[in-house]
Amino acid sequence: MTSILLITLKGIFRDRVFQGIMVMALLFLFIPTIGSLSMRQVTELSITLSLSLISFILLLLAVFLGGTSLWKDIEKRYTFSVLGLPLSRTSYILGRFMGNALFLCLTALFLGVITLLVILWAKGLYPPSRPVRWDNMMIAVLFDTLKYLLLVSVAFFFSSVSTSFFLPIFGTISVYLVGNASQEVYDYLHSGSQAVKVLPGMVVKAASLLYYLIPNLAAFDYKLQAVYGLDIAGRGMALTVLYWVIYTTIMLALTAVIYERREMK
Amino acid sequence: MKPFAFTLILILAYLAVIIPFADYQRTRPVVEKMGYVPTPQVLKFVSADHKGVTAAALILKSMMYFGAIVEPQFNTLKVPPDYQSMYGTLAAAVKLDPYNMDAYYFAQSFLVWDVHEVKAANAMLEYGMKYRKWDFMLPLFAGFNSAYFLKDYSKAAQYYKRAGELSGAELFVNLAGRYLWQSGRTEQAIAYLTMMEKGAGNEAVRRSFRIRLQAFREVRRLEEARDRFRAAEGRAPKSLEELIRWGALTPIPRDPYGGRFYLEPDGQVATTSKFTHALGAARKP
Secondary structure (H helix, E strand, O other): OHHHHHHHHHHHHHOOHHHHHHHHHHHHHHHHHHHOOOOOOHHHHHHHHHHHHHHHHHHHHHHHHHHHHHHHHHHOOHHHHHHHOOOOHHHHHHHHHHHHHHHHHHHHHHHHHHHHHHHHHHHHHOOOOOOOOHHHHHHHHHHHHHHHHHHHHHHHHHHHOOOOOHHHHHHHHHHHHHHHHHHHHHHHHOOOOHHHHOOOHHHHHHHHHHHHHOOOHHHHOOHHHHHHOOOOOHHHHHHHHHHHHHHHHHHHHHHHHHHHHOOOO | OOHHHHHHHHHHHHHHHHHHHHHHHHHOOOOOOOOOOOOHHHHHHHHOOOHHHHHHHHHHHHHHHHHHHHOOOOOOOOOOOOHHHHHHHHHHHHHHOOOOHHHHHHHHHHHOOOOOOHHHHHHHHHHHHHHOOOOOHHHHHHHHHHHHHOOOHHHHHHHHHHHHHHHOOHHHHHHHHHHHHHOOHHHHHHHHHHHHHHHOOOHHHHHHHHHHHHHHHHHHHHHHHHHHHHHHHOOOOOOHHHHHHHOOOOOOOOOOOOOOEEEOOOOOEEEOOOOOHHHHHHOOO
């Protein structure tokens, strides 16, 4: 498993993905300038932009690395030679996942450090009205990373049931969009508003069921708390981490089970 | 065809197009429409976890639209800005990021005087106060709106009290009490505009405050002249012209909005522009 992990990590670096990230990271240089377009919250806007840029880069990595990792092996006929070795398919899946996960974490760390520097710079340009909460910013980046690791596990799950890259990529993007909105929809359906009451009961039930099935990605979003220095509830964070552990494990277990039974020709 | 000739033709064709194209793009008319902004629900869905950036983009969009119209000719607006769309865009922005101060600040800067939507402005400020619990600016704006426009002094006092508690500044506490009753509306407006002008980071917005401040300083000069006339002559002046003939006003006051000052029958100083660009430009002789 460790060897698969290392091969995966090396493969990603060999594909020059990290160079691509460095080029995208150049965008961070423009953030203080864009931030200064704000009238009253230059630092706040710079934090918003930085955290969103990190989140966007990690999303691209999760979707494209996670969604193509298993598919590419089959396409290159690499899977067959690997699985000919004394190695279980589960270890292969886990190795691949860990490799992708480690790369995502390294990227998040790299971009997180750049963000801290950018915010220090922006803060010097225009002092914010409220002190910058560095701890909240680190929490925001950490939870974004967890969120995209979960998304990688979803991409792996889709890869296990599909033979092309369409389902993993577009399926993962859909889960990302729906997962970010599911909490909002659930809250709305249970708000007791008049518009909800005319909906058929089935629709409300189906939507609630989906809410429990689809990963709740909005829970991992601590950007507002980081930008405006709001307090973060420890209980909420702990529950979210637990949720993440269980959900990711379930996704990987399902992927492994399906992959074990899959016929490889 | 030889590859070299083909490349050359492509380069020439590109040059032939890019020059008129760039020329047109440079001189194209200012986009005078705010364009369509989807409902906040749709925006929330498509912006996923980038709601803060989407909100900031919407605010910047309306600020740039305003800047493009106001900056080139800030005294006479040929096109009245589409304030309703600007308000709609900002209202959508605070649904996405209820903490964004730029949206409240910018909405307050045009909603009350130019659109006369004081109640909408205060509703938006109330919404913001639920989130920005630490910010004294929002209750301060709402207090000014209540006192100056709605003349609801008890509500204004509540807002000023809150602003005072949050900022710890004596000034607002005073505003909540004595100041509000004693000072005239013009003084209130000047105090408020001076503060707003200082805080505006955006040049177009700051300029719009500066013009309004200039207008109110002229009003104060007129009021002072009127009071001197009353004290000296024992009666109120019948018209502005009478005041000017009396010699209390040099130089003759000028409305930066292009309107004309006049005295209401009750002695209040007013202007045909009503302190807005659109009216000032329309009624300019």
